[in-house]
Amino acid sequence: MSPIARILALALMTGIAFPAAAETVAVTNARIHTMGPAGEIGRGTVLIRDGKLAAVGADVAIPAGARVVDAAGGVVTPGLVAADTTLSVAEVNSLHATNDHDGAVEHLSAAFDVKYGINPNSTLIPVARLGGITRAVVTPDIEEDRDERPKERLFAGQAATIHLGPGEDLLMASGVGMVVHLGEAGAGMVGGARGTSFAALKAALDEGRHYALNRARYDYGHTRPYRLSREDLEALVPVVEGRMPLLVHVHRAADIRQVLKLAREDQVKVVLLDAEEGWMVASEIAKARVPVVVNPLSNLPARFETLGATLENAARLHEAGVTIIIEGSRTGHFARQVRYNAGNAVAHGLPWKAALEAITINPARVFGFGARAGSLEPGKEADLVVWDGDPLEPLTQPRQIFVKGTEMPMDSRARQLAKRYRDLPPDQPPAYR
């Protein structure tokens, strides 16, 4: 038994999941999808040192003392990214006290920030990681069925990026995007019709711009009256200055056009979320260089604004030149579906490489951590997964998972439950197992 295996075995026996410290590791004999300029390496080595990728290639010298992980011809990919998820800010969906993604109120709407709710001990995190996920874009939302909350909530709040690696501080960056719901749901939150929600958004951006130019005078009351609270105005400054993208939940082709128009007129960056009818305006989205986060399984006319939903949305957007990101499920519990969703997009026309990009390097770039993760390139943080086959296949399993150079335990509360109840009937209560 290798030292690491012994440590892991001990961790499993004691029920304490602790990762091994960062070390020098060579993952050899692997089919490597770098998702970087080196492309695919049929048989190569990934060298990890001090938490970073030291070398990736077919001919990598293995330093003395490095621990060698023989991938035995398995597939190595960058760690996957769960884009647009409640992972780390949700525990049990129906228990509101355990959820920190839906919290915007009328005077703290743009100012609502998921970063305060991130729970490094969430039981969801190991479950997601065992699906190959090593980074996530944690997004707030406004749930439609929670009508005990104030109605007038224009923004759901600010998103954050996290890593799923060792340590208590998972936050990479806060304020990576400002979430807003438009279309039917957005209208439902503000006024009741699109004419209200789009106008309210434009007015808010206008106030934000004005505030950004007159911040110093605000405290003396020498500015025009604002409808937004100071906290919301402050939160909108990076948006109106083009530093923080609006993450816009939008569905209907006509609404997507309106968002593209708004982005042009108000000079803001946008990322489209959902965009089921995106394929119908794909060339316009591509021309505007607006990335799209899609769930490739959305193919039902669930609402009148998604009548054009199709399993080929991802493929058609990609074909038109749009940068796509594939999400798993917004629900953090199902974040592990990221790889299956990418596989289903492939089954409906998306090239395999584009699908893998859509769950690695694309989200990393769009959400501002492309220089740190998302591909296997020397100098980047060492997030990688060793798979026993095609990572997009449900029958494929991860063998080893590294985050920031640390090999993470292949364990979760769910796996412990499975082991506890594998042998029945028990000769003593399972609680003693």
Place this chain on the structure above:
Amino acid sequence: MGAASPYGESLHLMRQFASAAPWLLSAALLAGCASTDGGKGEAVKGGGDPASVRLAAKGLDPAASSESFPSTYRPMPSVTTAIVGARLLTGTGEEIEDGTIVLEGGRITAVGRGVPVPAGATVIEARGKWVTPGLIDAHSHLGVYASPSVAAHSDGNEMTDPNTANVWAEHSVWPQDPGFTRALAGGVTSLQVLPGSANLFGGRTVVLKNVPARTMQDMKFPGAPQGLKMACGENPKRLYGGKGRSPATRMGNVAGYRKAWIDAADYQRKWDEWRKKYAAATDDKKPDPPKRDLALDTLAGVLRGEILVQNHCYRADEMAMMLDVAREFGYRITMFHHASEAYKIADVLAREDICVATWAEWWGFKMEAFDGIEENPALVHAKGGCTVIHSDDETIIQRLNQEAATAMAAGNRLGLNITRADAIKWVTANPAKAIGVLDKTGTLEAGKMADVVLWSADPFSVYAVAEKVFIDGAVAYDRADRRFQPQTDFELGQPGKESRR
């Protein structure tokens, strides 16, 4: 129905009276039936069912329930077809390489290696492809929660009383739900549509063949039994507790079930007694029948073993509680649905021969689902239990094969050695058994309905798509041919097409 049940006895008695039938005549005359045979009575014995009691109108007779809203399903036109060279997963535990399957007259007529192809058959060369039975979803709300999911389509939960055993899901089914055609493209040929889980007794379920149709009756699976949706746990107590009425707790839930079964037994007894008295009375002294009660009818149907109990229940301890309630009142639970904790009592469920319908992936959406694990379906299977992968969802129903793949992978990760031949049963034969149609469909066996899927690849691969779906031998869906890609009225003329092909 176990022989130990007191209500099995009452069924037996009822049948005796029905065949003796001296009272049938006057009932028939009362109904205005044209019987002129002067008291022999044979002419009015209804529907081949000796238990049937003819009253003034069929709707007044509990025993005639199964004749109400009858199926008008007719198989679509088909030609004799042979699929040759594919790998067959039969649903009976076999995997056959380079196999042939023959579909003739709506039935499967031959399955195996080297099976002769009948003269004149349409031959589909399927080397490298796979064939499975049509997939069956034992838990769907298609039609009752139709797309678009607007309030006007919210027809699955009669949330007005904890006991709505009187409602039937089939009365809510909108056959134009686009979800049906999406599920068809995913290889689903039959499904059980259930009422929701807001109530202790949610109402009757209906089994449908997944064919495009003008009416629910045109989809209704001929000869399939109905089910009774029951629900444990959080949903009923949350909903009614929130309204300040019972049940507000799990103990309130159980009290609610018990009260209802006591009422049902009482109701059953009244009808039995009436039949006895009716049989004994002279023509001029026939007693009036009891008043029919739709809710108690459903429960009595369960006690007689005619309606299958489909029990929504997440927690292991609650499933054990429901087993005792069933024992107390002499009925059988056919399947626990969702059953996130079935793995904790897999040995018990296998012994009791109760199927478990669950997911691989869903967990954590509420407290009672917090211990849901990917290994649940495989652990139930490994103990000798009847595992069913269900959807409860209009998206998952389109990929039941992938959900089964995830569940199989989780089991094999745990060293349970589950094969494709095993796991395909979770979405074919086992759900067929659990909804009472295994004698008609669910496997690739001669004599069964020709409900068959031709897959482009291994159905446990994410890249596999259903190329052709046969229902009763007819091509219901063809991925390569627009003429066999049904479109609902709702979607006609709307933007967006599923495929450019």
